[in-house]
Amino acid sequence: MLQQTQVIKVIDYFNNFIDRFPTLKSLAEAESEQVLACWSGLGYYNRARNLHKTAQICSIEHGDQLPVDLNQLMQLPGIGRTTAGAILSLASDLPYPILDGNVKRVMSRFNKISDEKTSAYNAKLWKQVEELMPKSHCRKYNQALMDLGSMICTRSKPHCHRCPIMKNCKARISDQVALFPQSNKKTRQINKTYHILLLVSEGQIYIEKRNSQSIWPQLWFLPMFDTEQKLQSSNLFELEHYTHYLNFNIKHILTHRKLDLQVHCYKNTTTIDRKITKNKKWTAISQYKKLPHPTALVKIIQNYLANEDT
DNA sequence: AAGTCGGGGGC
DNA sequence: GCCCCAGACTT
Incomplete structure (x- = not known):
């Protein structure tokens, strides 16, 4: 957690994580989705995946313990020389x-x-x-x-x-x-615009699991499109049953990219068929908070939804 | 060697 | 707005 992340930010995440996964074995046996959810908002999500993998490897190959050896530590995913050195010096x-x-x-x-x-x-x-x-x-x-x-x-x-x-x-x-x-x-930041679809129906929002290719791989988020045309032509959600009621704009900065996120909001008050599949589902905003996703954006989206309700 | 990966604090 | 932060991995 402390890789490229300041101590003050980590403390609450660490305590929660240790409560949730108190032993290396419990982490190894956990679902990937649960591990990522505990990481939600911390950034660099591959760290969570690597930590999970490392726990599983150590569980099988090292008897539920970290090896006390520099080279063996560095072969574990997510552990480079600095982290290996930290483990050996601070723990042993x-x-x-x-x-x-x-x-x-x-x-x-x-x-x-x-x-x-x-x-x-x-x-x-x-x-x-x-x-x-x-x-x-x-x-x-x-x-x-x-x-x-x-x-x-x-x-x-x-x-x-x-x-x-x-x-x-x-x-x-x-x-x-x-x-x-x-x-x-400095690596220059590239500007990029995305169009985001926010479907609201009876207090629930539609989210889907992102693919592995783009930013925020395999995290849950609102559907994102390169162009507004692609958003409009996405018949997946039967947009004709929805009423467009709001657009708003989020500027979000990553290390290497400046994102201009244009959120297109659609509302529907009638009952719909809420299919839940492996990578797509509807969820209440309160449940959304517990899923792996870029949380910086969730707060902004929640604010807009709250304003609309009142 | 360069690019990628989040989010936030300091100034 | 820019730089950096208890770095590591991929290309």
């Missing part, structure tokens, strides 16, 4: 370094490491953090290094006057702290 107090975003920043400043190319930059950072790694007190050392990065050696306005290693920090010595680390190259 073994001398394996971590290179997360915080430690990267500390290392970059401490030894004035910079490079044009990302791969060479990361290699230098790993080498540096390996050389500094002590053979004892590994748990406390790694935790302290991350805390140093998150609380003292912050990205902007670092608190160098309170830093315990300021005397040996090359960036500090040369008064160049602000120059490190170099800002990352």
Whole structure:
């Protein structure tokens, strides 16, 4: 959960997740849908799928436990070198370094490491953090290094006057702290418009499971179309029985894409045949909240629905 | 080596 | 608005 996600955001999800899946075995035996639902709103949903797979692999191959071995850990889906190092050092107090975003920043400043190319930059950072790694007190050392990065050696306005290693920090010595680390190259965001169909009937909304190809793969959401024509011509929902009553617009930003989501709302007060299939169904908005989906959009949609009802 | 994947906080 | 965050995986 902590991969590319700040601690404050994770805490509630973590507690809920541990309540729901208290052991590795219980996670391994869970349905994928339930695991994803517990992840709903946290983002990077492949992390949930990988965690689930890892639990299943460890359940079968490692006797319901994580292996205490760097290479074996790194072969598990979703566990790279940093996460493997975190497991070994924090759980077992073994001398394996971590290179997360915080430690990267500390290392970059401490030894004035910079490079044009990302791969060479990361290699230098790993080498540096390996050389500094002590053979004892590994748990406390790694935790302290991350805390140093998150609380003292912050990205902007670092608190160098309170830093315990300021005397040996090359960036500090040369008064160049602000120059490190170099800002990352930006991947430009591509604008994309989608047309979304919101069907409301007797307090329920229609949702479907997305395919594996596009964004939000295999999550439940309202039907999305590339063009308004495709939305209009989707006879799946017998649009002639519905009354169009509202359009609204949602701007949603992903890491690599700016989405302009145009929501087309249709209402129907008569009873309809609500078929539930594997990948399509009707659901009350309250139930919708418990499904795997991009929740940032659910709040907005719920607000519009609430306003319409009153 | 570059692209992909969410959502949110800081400034 | 831009950058980054307790990164890893795919192409």
